[in-house]
Amino acid sequence: MKQIKTLLIAAILFVGANQTMSAQAKIAHVDTGEIMSKMPAMLDAQKQLETLSKTYDAEYKKMVDEYQAKLKKYEAESTTVTEAVNTDRSKEVQDMQKRIVDYRDNAQKELQQKETDIVKPLMDKVKASIQKVGKAKGYQYVVDGSSLLLADGPNLTADVKKDLGF
Numbered sequence: 001m002k003q004i005k006t007l008l009i010a011a012i013l014f015v016g017a018n019q020t021m022s023a024q025a026k027i028a029h030v031d032t033g034e035i036m037s038k039m040p041a042m043l044d045a046q047k048q049l050e051t052l053s054k055t056y057d058a059e060y061k062k063m064v065d066e067y068q069a070k071l072k073k074y075e076a077e078s079t080t081v082t083e084a085v086n087t088d089r090s091k092e093v094q095d096m097q098k099r100i101v102d103y104r105d106n107a108q109k110e111l112q113q114k115e116t117d118i119v120k121p122l123m124d125k126v127k128a129s130i131q132k133v134g135k136a137k138g139y140q141y142v143v144d145g146s147s148l149l150l151a152d153g154p155n156l157t158a159d160v161k162k163d164l165g166f
Contacts, residue, residue, distance in 0.1 A: 012050060014081070015017035019093050024138045025141055025162060026083040026138055026139045026140050026141070027063065027139065027141045027142070027143065027145075027153055027154055028132055028137070028139045028141075028142050028154040028155070028156045029139070029142065029143050029144070029147060029148060029151045029153060029154070029155055029156070030142055030143075030144065030155065030156045030157050030160055031077065031144070031145045031155070032123075032126060032130075032144050032146065033144075033146045034146075034157055035126055035157060035160055035161060035164070036119075036122065037125070038161070038166065039122060039164065039166065040166055041122055042119070042122055042126075045115075045119065048118065049114060049115055049118070050104045050115075052110075052111060052114060053111060056107035056110075056111065059103070059107075060100070060104055060107065063099070063100050063101060063102070063103060064094075066096075067093070067096045067097065068101060070092075070093065071093055073118065074086075074089045082157065111136070114164060123162070126164065129160050129163045129164050130142050130156065132158050132163060133156050133159045133160050133163050134156060137154075137156070137159070139154075139156075142156060
């Protein structure tokens with residue numbers, strides 16, 4: 001009787017352990033940062049953004065140089081002109097300052113929007129590829145390995161790059 005109880009308990013433990021093992025999810029990881037940084041379309045996008053940024057920077061520098069030259073000129077002439085002229089010049093300088101600040105703010109917003117417009121479709125493409133590769137390899141979960149403290153499981157980064165064609 002004691003042996004039957006022992007065998008019964010052993011059988012229950014074996015069945016329970018077997019079900020626990022089969023219930024575990026298959027998990028892999030991928031480094032989306034590496035994929036995005038080496039993706040040819042992303043490299044082209046970065047060049048576009050850099051060119052646009054340089055254009056904005058050049059225009060901003062031109063406006064600041066013009067502002068500084070005018071300010072210097074007005075300061076040098078301030079003692080030789082009337083109070084009314086100095087008041088008008090002061091308003092003109094303040095308007096220039098406001099235009100410069102507005103230009104800088106708008107340029108930053110436009111750059112951020114352009115970056116979002118360019119990067120989102122690329123990120124969607126990478127995400128679709130990760131899902132495709134993960135499902136093809138039988139994984140239930142694929143996590144971004146760049147934020148993991150320990151990424152000891154299967155790495156799908158190379159497979160995703162291959163799927164994307166680079």
